[in-house]
Amino acid sequence: MGRWVSNARAWVAAQPARHLGLQRALQLRDELLPFLLSRPAPDRDAAVPEDIRRALGALAEFQKACVAPYRTSIREMLDETRHCYSDMVARLGLAATLERLQFNAKWEAGTLTVDDGTDRAVRLDGQGLKLVPSAFLSGTPRLYRWQERTADRVLADRPSVRPVHIMVFPVCPHGLASTALVKDTQRPAKPLPQLLGRTRAAVLERLxxxxxxxxxxxxxxxxxxxxxxxxxxxxxxxxxxxxxNGGSVRHEVTPLGALMLNSPPEPARAWCRDCAERRAVGSEAKELVA
Structure with missing residues (x-):
């Protein structure tokens, strides 16, 4: 069991009310997701039901105590996942990417099928699908759909409604991603900002x-x-x-720069061997396509 899981369970167990609040939030997850994943939140001008408000409050407390202290690790993990999978989708296509990652999801003949335990048909109707990685989800992806209010482009005082489709997928379907999380306060200090300056060190890290x-x-x-x-x-x-390349300019850290960062040029998360092998297959396919 990872350290993050142990810390989160200890925080919840300290007060029984926290457990009850999170249980209610879990029961209302379909109603809560539009508030958590939409910007701006749908129907933000409407009155928020009291049960939704309490559930959002419970999640906010949990986020502050159990997620915020790991913000840097989570951000690095999600950034790496987005970069890896977006590159695979761009080069291999969505259907091949889903097949290689074995997400129990298929894209075939314009139809998306996700094995998330719910029997339903979802039509995208040209609205697209947003893929959202999660460091805490395990198992299969979850597909969600709701109606989001938008301002009419012609008459701003007449809001219209458009469907939103989001698939939340695990960084590691085996549930091992959370074991790699480290509290910001426990991360080793980096001397590089003192040597290069904060902004220049940040540029090098991004590259x-x-x-x-x-x-x-x-x-x-x-x-x-x-x-x-x-x-x-x-x-x-x-x-x-x-x-x-033509009008495009790309910057990348050199082996010397990577040595200064004390990390490889393309950092890889090695907490799960199966996931690492799947990503390696995607990289090999990328080289063949290139």
Whole structure:
């Protein structure tokens, strides 16, 4: 049992009311997800039912006590997963990606079938499907659908409704992802910001995966000019390489830069051998397609 699970169970067990509150939230998960996964939340101007409000409060307390202290680990894990799977989808297609990852989900002839224990047919009607990774979900993905209010493009005072389709899938279907989480306060201090400066060190860390100047700018909330200046200094120091393909420029950490970061150029989560092998198969397929 992972340390995160032990800490979370201890926090819940400390007060019986916490357990009851989370149980109610679990029972209302279909009603809660639009509030948790939509921006802005659907029907935010309408009165929120009291049971929904209490459930959201219980989840907020749990998030503050059991999730927020692991924010950095969770963010790194989800960023890596999004990058890995989005690359596989772009190169192999959604159907091949779902098959390789063995998510009990299939995309065939325009139809998405997800084995999540609920017998139903879902039509996307051209609205698309949002894939959301979860560090805590295990087993099969979960498919959710609801109606979201949007402002009419012609008459802003006439809200319209559009369907939202979201598939939440586990980073590790075997339930081992949470074992890799580390509290922010327990993470080893990094001397690199003291050597390079906080922003330049952050740029180097982001470039463990190839990124453009605009992507760096957006990710670090700095101007494109500032991002370009930092990559130029890092490149002249041999820590970053830059490649140009037509009008596209991509920056990536060099082996020397990776050594300074004390991590490989493409960090891999090794808590689950089966998941690592599946990702390796995806990488091999990527090389064949390229």
């Amino acid at each position: 463990t995966r190839p990124q453009s100047t605009s992507e760096l700018s957006a990710a670090l909330s700095i101007s494109a000019t500032t991002a370009s200046e930092h990559t130029s200094v890092l490149r002249s120091s041999g820590l970053v390489s830059t490649t140009r």
